[in-house]
Amino acid sequence: MSALALRGVACLRGGRLLFEGLDLALAPGEAALVTGPNGAGKSSLIRIAAGLLAPAAGSVTGEGARALMAEVPALDPELSLGAALRFWSGIDGRRMAVGEALAAVNLADLAPVPVRMLSTGQRRRAALARVVASAAPVWLLDEPANGLDTGSVALLEGLIARHRAAGGIALVATHLPIALPQARMVAL
Numbered sequence: 302m303s304a305l306a307l308r309g310v311a312c313l314r315g316g317r318l319l320f321e322g323l324d325l326a327l328a329p330g331e332a333a334l335v336t337g338p339n340g341a342g343k344s345s346l347i348r349i350a351a352g353l354l355a356p357a358a359g360s361v362t363g364e365g366a367r368a369l370m371a372e373v374p375a376l377d378p379e380l381s382l383g384a385a386l387r388f389w390s391g392i393d394g395r396r397m398a399v400g401e402a403l404a405a406v407n408l409a410d411l412a413p414v415p416v417r418m419l420s421t422g423q424r425r426r427a428a429l430a431r432v433v434a435s436a437a438p439v440w441l442l443d444e445p446a447n448g449l450d451t452g453s454v455a456l457l458e459g460l461i462a463r464h465r466a467a468g469g470i471a472l473v474a475t476h477l478p479i480a481l482p483q484a485r486m487v488a489l
C-alpha cells in the first residue's frame with residue numbers, strides 16, 4: 302500500500318517563507334509535478350516529503366517506504382557502479398535487485414565502471430537505478446530529468462508510468478518538461 306499526504310505544509314528557509322498552506326494527497330498510482338522558478342522551494346518540498354526537512358507548519362503522513370532521488374546521487378565515486386548500488390540495496394535487503402535496476406535504466410554494460418567515470422546523464426540514470434532497486438512504493442524525485450537526453454527522458458517517463466501502474470506514487474520536482482499523465486500540478 303502507498304500513500305502520501307501533505308496538509309497545510311509551510312516551508313521556511315533562512316528566515317524566508319517559501320510557501321504555506323500546501324495540501325496534497327496522493328493515492329496508489331497517482332503522481333504530482335512540482336514546478337516553479339529557481340529558488341521557489343521545489344527541492345525543499347521534496348526534502349520535506351522525504352522527512353529530511355521539518356515543515357514550519359503542517360504535517361506529512363503516508364504509507365510505504367519513500368525513495369529519494371536527490372540532486373546529487375549518493376554513490377561512492379571510487380566504487381564500480383554495480384558495487385555502489387549494491388551498497389545501498391544491501392541496506393534495503395535487495396542486493397539482487399541491482400542487475401534488474403541497471404537494465405531498466407540501460408546501464409547494465411557499465412556495472413563494472415567506477416562511478417567517477419560516468420557522464421552526467423549516466424549518473425542521473427544511476428541515481429534512478431537506486432530508486433528502482435529500492436522497490437519503495439513512494440518515489441520522491443528532485444530534478445530527475447537534469448542532464449538526460451531525449452531518449453533518457455522517455456525512459457524516465459516510462460519507469461514512472463510502470464511504477465504508477467504497479468500502485469506506486471511519484472512526487473516529481475522539475476523545471477524541465479516531463480510527461481506525467483493525470484499528474485496533480487503543484488506550482489510554487
Ligand SMILES: Nc1ncnc2c1ncn2[C@@H]1O[C@H](COP(=O)(O)OP(=O)(O)OP(=O)(O)O)[C@@H](O)[C@H]1O
Pocket residue numbers: 314315319337338339340341342343344345346476
Ligand atoms: N540550508 C539552507 N538554509 C537557508 N536557505 C536555504 C537552504 N537551502 C536552501 N535555501 C534557500 O531556500 C530557497 C529554496 O531553495 P530550493 O533549493 O528548495 O529551491 P528550488 O525551487 O529547488 O530551486 P532550483 O530550481 O534553483 O533548484 C532558496 O532561496 C535557497 O537559497
